[in-house]
Amino acid sequence: MADPISLSSGVVALMTFTLQSSVVLYKAIDSYRSHPKNVRDLKDELEALAGVLQALSETAEKHKEIDLTALKLPLLRCGKACHEFEEALAKCSSRSGGLKTSFRDWAKLKYMGDGIDEFRRMLAGYKATIVIALAHANLQQSSLTIESLDKYKSMIQDTTTDLEDHLQNVDDKLKSTFLQAADRSNEDAVLVRQMQEERSSTQQCLVICAQLSAYISQIQPTLAANGARRSADARAAGVAAVAEQITADGLEGCKDALGIASKRLEEHLISIVDRLMATSKKTLSSPEETANLDILHSEWQTARLCIDLCSKANESVMKINLNVFENLKGEAEVLQFFASTTGRVVHAKDIFLGAKGVQFGGQLSDATVQQICRDFSPSARMAAMGSETEMITPAADGTGTSQFLDRYGRGFKLIPKPAQDDKGISPGQQGEQAKKTG
Numbered sequence: 001m002a003d004p005i006s007l008s009s010g011v012v013a014l015m016t017f018t019l020q021s022s023v024v025l026y027k028a029i030d031s032y033r034s035h036p037k038n039v040r041d042l043k044d045e046l047e048a049l050a051g052v053l054q055a056l057s058e059t060a061e062k063h064k065e066i067d068l069t070a071l072k073l074p075l076l077r078c079g080k081a082c083h084e085f086e087e088a089l090a091k092c093s094s095r096s097g098g099l100k101t102s103f104r105d106w107a108k109l110k111y112m113g114d115g116i117d118e119f120r121r122m123l124a125g126y127k128a129t130i131v132i133a134l135a136h137a138n139l140q141q142s143s144l145t146i147e148s149l150d151k152y153k154s155m156i157q158d159t160t161t162d163l164e165d166h167l168q169n170v171d172d173k174l175k176s177t178f179l180q181a182a183d184r185s186n187e188d189a190v191l192v193r194q195m196q197e198e199r200s201s202t203q204q205c206l207v208i209c210a211q212l213s214a215y216i217s218q219i220q221p222t223l224a225a226n227g228a229r230r231s232a233d234a235r236a237a238g239v240a241a242v243a244e245q246i247t248a249d250g251l252e253g254c255k256d257a258l259g260i261a262s263k264r265l266e267e268h269l270i271s272i273v274d275r276l277m278a279t280s281k282k283t284l285s286s287p288e289e290t291a292n293l294d295i296l297h298s299e300w301q302t303a304r305l306c307i308d309l310c311s312k313a314n315e316s317v318m319k320i321n322l323n324v325f326e327n328l329k330g331e332a333e334v335l336q337f338f339a340s341t342t343g344r345v346v347h348a349k350d351i352f353l354g355a356k357g358v359q360f361g362g363q364l365s366d367a368t369v370q371q372i373c374r375d376f377s378p379s380a381r382m383a384a385m386g387s388e389t390e391m392i393t394p395a396a397d398g399t400g401t402s403q404f405l406d407r408y409g410r411g412f413k414l415i416p417k418p419a420q421d422d423k424g425i426s427p428g429q430q431g432e433q434a435k436k437t438g
């Protein structure tokens with residue numbers, strides 16, 4: 001390679017590097033004759049990775065405004081890992097005679113101390129992180145359905161679990177390398193052990209901060225909902241929902257403080273690991289040992305970053321609230337809306353109308369909603385002086401007069417659908433219903 005690729009390279013250059021490395025590794029594996037199951041699985045994974053990288057390049061090309069710098073480290077690590085694995089394969093094969101036609105010692109092939117399956121899972125983790133980050137960047141533009149959102153959520157969940165397992169594995173190896181190095185040195189032994197302990201504690205403290213912060217995020221919406229429910233009544237009675245507001249402020253303050261603590265812990269962790277790396281390298285004798293430690297270190301950093309990317313994607317996906325209305329049963333005379341005033345997707349399914357109920361669905365303006373609420377309020381009904389039936393049923397056939405006539409026009413009669421319960425409307429009829437009333 002002419003230009004050594006590094007984190008200071010551009011995202012596009014890194015994508016190209018990673019794609020090339022994965023293709024080169026694929027071809028290298030393919031050039032051997034024997035392909036046991038786990039090797040075929042690895043080939044499939046490499047193919048899928050190449051597909052994702054291709055899609056990533058195309059998206060980056062089309063949407064230059066999308067910021068993908070967070071993917072630089074995973075891309076670099078992934079590309080390097082493919083390259084290093086290819087070298088390990090060449091070495092392993094030359095030890096067993098160097099003949100590609102007769103090589104069968106796949107079980108002896110090790111990378112980072114593990115076998116082919118572990119390497120494949122590592123690649124799968126990179127691939128999933130790229131997919132999640134890409135979807136995250138696209139989230140606002142893409143047209144989401146409930147189904148795709150659910151799929152995306154469970155993908156984030158699964159990927160996080162896998163990445164955490166992988167991080168644990170790498171972390172254990174890092175720890176044992178540090179401690180081995182400590183054993184070999186007289187002067188640094190105690191210091192390395194203490195630093196290793198400090199590293200573990202720092203990681204634990206980070207987990208505590210993250211857990212507490214997640215718990216706060218979890219209760220915040222409930223609190224806000226309580227406040228909103230109370231405030232309408234409370235305002236009418238001249239009291240605002242003060243208790244909820246005080247608590248909400250306090251919780252937000254806690255989250256900020258936890259964020260600051262986490263940031264300081266991160267910095268502390270990085271400096272401890274840097275010192276551990278430097279001290280351990282002094283006692284490692286062979287360049288191979290040093291290289292292996294460097295690989296573990298970058299893999300440790302990358303896995304943590306990937307988990308962080310997933311967590312951020314998770315946070316924003318949890319914030320998307322599609323307006324979902326399902327399986328609603330209208331009370332006899334209730335006024336129902338399954339609508340959005342903000343242009344959000346409205347998803348309506350299995351909605352039933354009560355005997356004298358009124359429903360409005362779809363996209364409505366805020367003013368329309370308010371006007372409808374006024375018109376259908378109990379006092380408006382009283383003022384109309386007529387029977388409720390007259391209020392609710394528009395003068396569809398042109399006979400009789402009602403308040404509807406001035407406000408909404410005459411309306412028209414819906415064509416009855418035989419399969420339909422005449423008390424209910426299906427989502428497919430929302431449009432007609434809206435036309436009738438709005």
Ligand SMILES: *[C@@H]1O[C@H](CO)[C@@H](O)[C@H](O)[C@H]1NC(C)=O
Nearest residue numbers: 156157160217218311314318
């Ligand atoms: C995603 O967010 C939800 C709600 O805050 C949380 O329960 C879940 O553990 C998170 N999942 C991941 C993978 O971070």
